[in-house]
Amino acid sequence: MATAEAAIKVRGVFHQFGEEDDRRFVRALADTSLDVERGELLCLIGPSGCGKSTLLNIIGGLMEPSSGTTEVLGKPVRGPLPRDIAFVFQENSLFPWNTVIENIELGLTFQGVAKSEREARAAAALEAVGLKEFAQHYPAQLSGGMRQRAALARALSLETPILLMDEPFGALDEQTRMILGEDLSELLARSRKTIVFVTHSLGEAVFLADRVAVFSARPGSIKQIIVVDEAHPRKPEFVTSAKFTSLRNQLYGLLHDEIRKAVQQSAAADAVKAGTGPA
Amino acid sequence: MAGKTAERRNRGALVSRLVQAGFLVGLIAIWYLAATRWGVNRLLLPNPIAVYDNLLDILRSGEFIDDLKTTLGELAVAFAISVTGGVTLGYLISRSPYWIEVFEPLLAAIYSIPIILFLPLFVLFFGLGPASKIALGASISFFPIVINTIAGFGHVDRLFVTTARSMGASDYHLFRYVLLPAALPVILTGLRMGFTTALLSIIGSETLASLAGLGHRIVHLAEAMEMARMFAYIVFVIAIAVTLNAIVSTFEARGKRN
Numbered sequence: 001m002a003t004a005e006a007a008i009k010v011r012g013v014f015h016q017f018g019e020e021d022d023r024r025f026v027r028a029l030a031d032t033s034l035d036v037e038r039g040e041l042l043c044l045i046g047p048s049g050c051g052k053s054t055l056l057n058i059i060g061g062l063m064e065p066s067s068g069t070t071e072v073l074g075k076p077v078r079g080p081l082p083r084d085i086a087f088v089f090q091e092n093s094l095f096p097w098n099t100v101i102e103n104i105e106l107g108l109t110f111q112g113v114a115k116s117e118r119e120a121r122a123a124a125a126l127e128a129v130g131l132k133e134f135a136q137h138y139p140a141q142l143s144g145g146m147r148q149r150a151a152l153a154r155a156l157s158l159e160t161p162i163l164l165m166d167e168p169f170g171a172l173d174e175q176t177r178m179i180l181g182e183d184l185s186e187l188l189a190r191s192r193k194t195i196v197f198v199t200h201s202l203g204e205a206v207f208l209a210d211r212v213a214v215f216s217a218r219p220g221s222i223k224q225i226i227v228v229d230e231a232h233p234r235k236p237e238f239v240t241s242a243k244f245t246s247l248r249n250q251l252y253g254l255l256h257d258e259i260r261k262a263v264q265q266s267a268a269a270d271a272v273k274a275g276t277g278p279a
Numbered sequence: 280m281a282g283k284t285a286e287r288r289n290r291g292a293l294v295s296r297l298v299q300a301g302f303l304v305g306l307i308a309i310w311y312l313a314a315t316r317w318g319v320n321r322l323l324l325p326n327p328i329a330v331y332d333n334l335l336d337i338l339r340s341g342e343f344i345d346d347l348k349t350t351l352g353e354l355a356v357a358f359a360i361s362v363t364g365g366v367t368l369g370y371l372i373s374r375s376p377y378w379i380e381v382f383e384p385l386l387a388a389i390y391s392i393p394i395i396l397f398l399p400l401f402v403l404f405f406g407l408g409p410a411s412k413i414a415l416g417a418s419i420s421f422f423p424i425v426i427n428t429i430a431g432f433g434h435v436d437r438l439f440v441t442t443a444r445s446m447g448a449s450d451y452h453l454f455r456y457v458l459l460p461a462a463l464p465v466i467l468t469g470l471r472m473g474f475t476t477a478l479l480s481i482i483g484s485e486t487l488a489s490l491a492g493l494g495h496r497i498v499h500l501a502e503a504m505e506m507a508r509m510f511a512y513i514v515f516v517i518a519i520a521v522t523l524n525a526i527v528s529t530f531e532a533r534g535k536r537n
Binding site: 060062080082083085086087089092093095097106107109110111154158177 | 374436438439441442443444445446448449452456457460461529
C-alpha cells in the first residue's frame with residue numbers, strides 16, 4: 001500500500017479577527033502549515049493568544065480561516081465534520097440540564113443514531129472513562145475532573161477517527177491532570193485515533209504527544225516540531241526519566257522567548273486598550 | 280450526617296411556618312379587638328365574625344360564580360395573548376444580537392411605565408366590558424414575558440451552541456435540545472411574573488371601570504356600605520389569587536427541575 005496520507009493537512013493558513021484599522025484587530029495566525037499523521041497525537045503548545053485554539057477551530061470547521069486551506073481525511077473543511085471530528089473543550093461544555101448519560105446520547109441523537117444503539121454506545125463510552133456509576137448524575141454533581149471524563153466519553157462515543165482537544169485539562173488541578181493524562185494515554189493507545197491536543201503545560205505535552213508543535217507569539221505560526229519517541233501507553237515512570245526531562249527542557253527553551261514576547265504584546269495591548277483578543 | 284442536616288432544615292422550616300401562622304392569627308386577633316373593643320367604626324372595619332358569616336353565605340349561595348367566571352375568563356384570554364405574543368416576539372428578537380441591543384433596553388424602559396395609567400384609554404377603545412380588562416392585562420403582562428424570553432434565548436452560552444454544532448446538530452436539534460432547555464428557566468420566571476401582573480391589573484382595573492367581575496363586585500359592595508360582605512369578597516379574592524399563584528409556581532418549579 002502507498003504511504004498513508006496525512007489525516008489533517010493545513011496549508012498556508014492565515015487568520016485575523018476584526019478589520020485592519022479596527023482597535024480590536026488581531027492577527028492570530030500567519031502562514032501556518034501542518035500535517036497530522038493518522039493515529040498520531042500532536043500537541044500544540046505556545047504562549048497565550050498565539051492562535052493554537054484558533055487553529056484547532058479552523059481544523060474542526062468551527063471557524064473559517066481568513067486564507068489558506070485545510071483538508072481532513074482528504075476532504076476540504078468547509079464546516080463542522082461531525083462524522084470525522086469530535087471535540088473536547090476546556091470545561092463546562094456538558095449541557096447542565098441533561099444527566100451524564102443523556103449528554104452522551106444527545107451527540108448520537110444529532111447524528112441520527114437509533115435509540116438502542118445510542119444507549120449501548122453511550123454506556124460503553126462511559127465505562128471506558130470509568131464513569132459508569134455516574135450515568136444518572138448531572139454535571140453540577142461531578143468534580144471538574146469527572147466532568148472532563150464525561151466530555152471525553154461523549155467525544156469517544158461519536159466514534160470519529162479524529163479527536164480535537166482544546167486544553168481539556170486546563171482548568172483542573174495538577175494531580176487530577178496527571179491521572180487524566182495517564183488514563184488518556186492508555187485509552188488512546190487502544191483507540192488509535194488521530195488527535196490534536198492544545199495545551200499550556202510542557203509536561204502534559206511531552207507526556208501525551210507523539211509530536212509537539214511549538215507556536216511562536218502572535219501572529220502565531222509553527223516555530224518547531226519536536227518528536228517524542230516513546231510508545232503508548234506511557235507509564236508514570238516516563239515522567240521521571242532523563243528523556244522526559246531533556247525533552248521538557250528543550251521545549252522550555254523554545255517557548256521561553258515566545259512567552260516573553262507574548263507578555264510584552266499583551267502589556268502593549270492593554271496600554272492602548274485594544275479590547276479583547278482571541279484566547 | 281446528611282439525614283441529620285435535612286432533619287434540622289425541616290425543623291427550621293416548621294418553626295418558620297408556625298411563626299407565619301402565628302403572625303396571621305395575631306393580625307386577625309387585633310382586627311377582632313379593634314372592631315369589638317377599641318371602638319373602630321363598623322363601617323370602616325367590620326367584625327371578622329360577620330365577615331366569616333358573609334363568606335360562608337357567598338360560598339353556599341354560589342353568587343360569586345358569575346363574577347369569578349368573568350375575572351378568570353379575562354385573565355385566561357389576557358395571559359394567552361401575552362404568552363403567545365411575548366414568547367414569539369422575544370424569540371425572534373433574541374435571534375440577532377443587534378435586535379437585542381435595540382429592543383432589550385427599549386422594552387425594559389416601557390416595562391417601568393405604569394401602564395395602568397392608560398386604563399381610561401383602553402376603556403375608550405374597548406368599552407367597559409371584559410375587552411378593556413383583557414387589553415390592559417395582556418399589555419401589562421406582555422413585558423416581563425418578552426423581556427425574560429429575550430434574556431433566556433439571547434444569552435445562551437456560546438460554548439453550548441458550538442458544542443452542539445460540532446456534533447452535527449441541525450437547526451431543529453439546536454433549538455429543541457440546547458436553546459430551549461437553556462432558556463426555559465428564565466422564560467418560566469417571566470411567565471410567572473406575567474401571570475401575577477395580569478391577575479393584579481385585571482382585578483385592579485375591574486375596581487376602576489367595569490360592568491362585572493370580582494373587582495367590580497367589591498367596589499359595588501363598598502359603595503353600598505356592605506362592609507362585612509365586601510371584606511368577605513376580599514378574602515375570597517385573596518384565596519383565589521394565592522391558589523392561582525401556587526399553581527403557577529408549581530408549574531415553574533417543575534419546569535425548572537432539570
